[in-house]
Amino acid sequence: MRPPVLRVDDLAKRYGATVALENVSFGLNAGEVCGLLGENGAGKSTLVKALSGVVTPDHGEIHLKGDRFRPTSIVDANRLGVSTAFQELSLVPSLSVATNLALPDAPRNAIGLVSGRELRQRAEATLAQWGAADIRPSDIVDSLPLGVRQRVEIIRALARNPSVLLLDEPTSALSDREWLFGLIDRVLKEGVSILYITHKLDEIRRLCRRCIILRNGQKVLDQAVSEMSNDDIFRSMAGRSAVEQFIAAPSSARPQEAPALEASHLTGEGIEDISFALQPGEILGVAGLEGHGQGPLFRALVGLHPLHGGRIAVAGTARGLHSPRVARAAGVVLVPEERKTEGIFKDLSTIANISVPVIRRVSPLHFLNRQRERQLVEQVIPDVDLPEHFLPLPITDLSGGSQQKAVLARALVLGARCLLLFDPTRGVDVGAKQSIYRMMRAFVHEGGAILFYSTELDELVHLCDRCLVLYRNHVAGEVSGGTLSQELVLSLASGQAAQAQPIAAGSP
């Protein structure tokens, strides 16, 4: 067997105290597509950046075609034969497609000026060569739909004639995935090696013979795809199912009452005709792989994402929840995804973080009554198991789990009737997870309702009464009670059960 084109040995990278990559080693053969899977924060992006010359690894070696590969910059990496289509897209918005394709070294004419005509001709040729003759080179990138921008990003990477191509979530906005798959098949025949990063299992099965799974910065699996079930792959990515315990509890849902939150035919950017009815006492799960509409849905329910159509009703009454403030007044509270940027006020104490929504109520004549503040906060902190002595501390001194408890306490402090929890256990220790599960159980037992999105399927399976599964921005199916299993949820979420499900997605 020939030596691999790209060989990574014992790669490591830290950002401060955070370990992004550790002991990562693998090889990539000529003419091979290798899948790279992992949850958010598993180290995929850092690995891509290390290979493309954007970050310098702290430790370890990379060899490209037998030579030591230490790119000092992205240009250097390109020159040596590694090019990347980035997930966040690296096109410059205010420049034309043609100029973007030519960066960083646009063609110059005899007197050293960038030649507009040559720029355009080259771009036309490049676009035609990669099956994108419909894209106009003169269009400003800013004015193009996201899907077209992603195609240009991919073409720019391909046009650099790499021997190793890194594709980071290349289909997140693509409407025509077959276009990309066709190009991949084409360059593979020319002996290009591809590292394909994705969340989508169907793409892994379609393209890759082998896949690597990262978890917490380490390689946990490097195996032929055909030898693994979807569940195996999922378990390797999440890897926590064995540790956590779920206390079985009878459902406290009250189906006879008016729904605590009812959505009918919601549509908007990234939301396609989503309907559900959340009953008091119910935990309704939402499952979906990254970027299948869950983010926009949760934000839209509190007015943070524009809706183009559909109705929202709270406790049986139609309500326009135009802002988180209005939603809160109606008893609907979102606990957002990004704790650091959307959840906590990092310069405030823990008690101030919790009391923010009731600060008016405890400030007669606009002076803060600290005693009243403390009384209100102390009513809710036992629900989330937040020790009282944490209250005066700066919130940034608390662990991630305790911070999340404080954010949940804030949601409870105003007497919410309906909680929208977006991945509340991400980056939270096991103990805090158990507290959060207990809080959820207690909340619904008292008649509250929870819409619960989690990236961890075992949580959904064990905590939820029912679970909506999103795929490509709409509800691909609903699983409930006894049929609720990780396998079924996963197959719906990755579009595998498309054929079996009458309401599932076909090709675009």
Place this chain on the structure above:
Amino acid sequence: MMSLATRLRPARGAAIAVLIYLAMYFVYAISEASATSVFAITNLLDNTIVLAVAAAGLTLVVLTGELDLSAIGVIAIANVVVATTSAGVLGWFGSLVAVMLIGAAVGLINGWLVVGLGLQSLAVTIGTMIACEGVALVILAAPGGEVSDTIANGLTGDIANVVPVAAVIIIGVLALWFVFARTRLGIAIYAVGSDENAAGLSGLNVRRTKLLAFVLAGVAYGCAGYLLSAQTGSGDPRASNTFLLFMYAAVAIGGTSLTGGRGGVFGSVVGAGILTVMQKMLFALGAASFYTNVFSGIIMLVALFVGNLSGLRLRRQRGAEWQSATPRP
């Protein structure tokens, strides 16, 4: 094919500025009989040119997404240097080279502090502005000095009594800009200001681009100080104090985004022209001079509003397109 409309799109703000300029000049011309004489035009352009050249330099920095307040400090130094050396040791050419080098040096310091140390450009250039004004006072403590006649006469008159020298200089600045905008550095300046991260991932050298923008801007400020000296005929370390906000007004009226990536020197030069012709227009209409700033402010707000309208429309359109690009069942 690249249509004319597509080519002009980035210059939409500048087009609005040109229309405003023409409208004001028209009002000025019909209300003041002598407005179209060579003398009046020369006078108008002389009044424009210092602001135009300084705003041109500022535009380069603003396009990269940074801010620069050091201009008035550099202009002050340049002015006192020309007033103390051009009639003596350095002569007209030597003093021109000197002020360009001084500008480049200040730009280099600004650029190094911003890209090398990662300091905020606004804060850095406030510091260098104050320091430079201090240096100007050290060189020449009180108004005075003498600007060489070659400069004072050569840069303010007409060529053969027909073509104002200022017009030649402005055309020269614009020509330089149109060439510069088509160099790799010119493209990089737009790219860096538009999206620094994307520019870096596209392989452009973000730090070098910003550094060079500061240096070139400094050179332009030096030249602006030289031109100011030609007009005042003497040195005054405080002569440039009123320029700063008008420079930013000229840049903004000309359609350059103060957050970078959009606009250009052409618009800023027209913006400087607007601020000058407006004074003439108001004077010709008999408005008291203290109304000038009221109008300057309103013009700037109108220009921003109109420029922003097209941006809003684009965003809305893009939103609709985005939706059609997402996969459908």
